[in-house]
Amino acid sequence: MTAVKVCGLMTPADVALVNRVHPDYAGFVLAAGRHQVSPKHALALAAGLAAGITPVAVVVAPDLDQLAKLRPGITTVQLHRPAAPSLVAALHALGFTVFARVTAEQPTTTADLALLDAGDGSGQTLDWHHLPRVNRPLMLAGGLDGGNVQAAIACTHPALVDASSRLETKGRKDAAKVQAFVVAVRETERNFSDVKR
Numbered sequence: 001m002t003a004v005k006v007c008g009l010m011t012p013a014d015v016a017l018v019n020r021v022h023p024d025y026a027g028f029v030l031a032a033g034r035h036q037v038s039p040k041h042a043l044a045l046a047a048g049l050a051a052g053i054t055p056v057a058v059v060v061a062p063d064l065d066q067l068a069k070l071r072p073g074i075t076t077v078q079l080h081r082p083a084a085p086s087l088v089a090a091l092h093a094l095g096f097t098v099f100a101r102v103t104a105e106q107p108t109t110t111a112d113l114a115l116l117d118a119g120d121g122s123g124q125t126l127d128w129h130h131l132p133r134v135n136r137p138l139m140l141a142g143g144l145d146g147g148n149v150q151a152a153i154a155c156t157h158p159a160l161v162d163a164s165s166r167l168e169t170k171g172r173k174d175a176a177k178v179q180a181f182v183v184a185v186r187e188t189e190r191n192f193s194d195v196k197r
């Protein structure tokens, strides 16, 4: 089963939208960029998520003290750069689930999921036919949307797919695009169950 994450939530309206569509994960970007929210704002938004949607803090330059203060409201961290085993161990010791970026040059990680992405919320896709072999369940990101995610899943069999910028219109999350993405992922599951039966 492929889980689904919608990332780059910035407003209560974004939270209300994901509560209707119900992905497995919702991401709040603490890293600099157009989706950045403060840790305090991320915690306030995360508190509004429906039961069953796990909040994720997305960081590029992790600050352990800052991350520790996210608990217990946010207990999953997405390290958007390859992470040293000591950092992952420190986060695990604090009780975090850790998703960490890997690359073709550095394809292994001690995190819980290995994240492959083409950019930093850039909407660029990877070449799914030539991904590096990773040593943990795959989290696939980069330019995914309702129109391409089924092909991406068929090609790469990820544990988790993640999307942000292609689910937007004029820089804001678009209800129809977010819904199309989540439904497309759920639909792959139904198709697979049909085949199994």
Ligand SMILES: O=C(O)c1ccccc1N[C@@H]1O[C@H](COP(=O)(O)O)[C@@H](O)[C@H]1O
Pocket (backbone or CB within 6 Å): 007, 008, 027, 029, 031, 032, 033, 034, 035, 036, 058, 059, 060, 080, 117, 119, 120, 121, 122, 123, 124, 141, 142, 143, 144, 162, 163, 164, 165, 166
């Ligand atoms: O969105 C950002 O501004 C961002 C900044 C720094 C690191 C990651 C960022 N975004 C995350 O990148 C992936 C893929 O995004 P996209 O679908 O290609 O736009 C996702 O986790 C974003 O939240």
